[in-house]
Amino acid sequence: MKSNVTGKAKGSSVWAKAFHFFQMFRDEFDEHYHKRSNVETTFGAIKMKFGETLKSKNRLAQENELLCKLIAYNITVLIHEMFENGITPNFQVK
Helix, strand or coil: CCCCCCCCCCCCHHHHHHHHHHHHCHHHHHHHHHHHHHHHHHHHHHHHHHCCCCCCCCHHHHHHHHHHHHHHHHHHHHHHHHHHHCCCCCCCCC
8 A cells, every 4th residue: 555545434444444454464465465466467468468358249259258368368478488488398299
């Protein structure tokens, strides 16, 4: 939280509870916030790479389109890490 934030709720009891939890249990708050931060960063990267909208109209098609975007994003991350860390894949063909 910013340094000038106070615990005054201004009508929101949830805000007051979150602020006091932040003050009393900083390590636990940071741990949960870091997880949220990672998720939001990943979603932002997916939207930047593949766009913010889904083209499909049907609900099932939208879910499949989103899953395809997630798979494609994971593949791009794997390829990036392969080149970044000098990893040569060894595919086993049976």
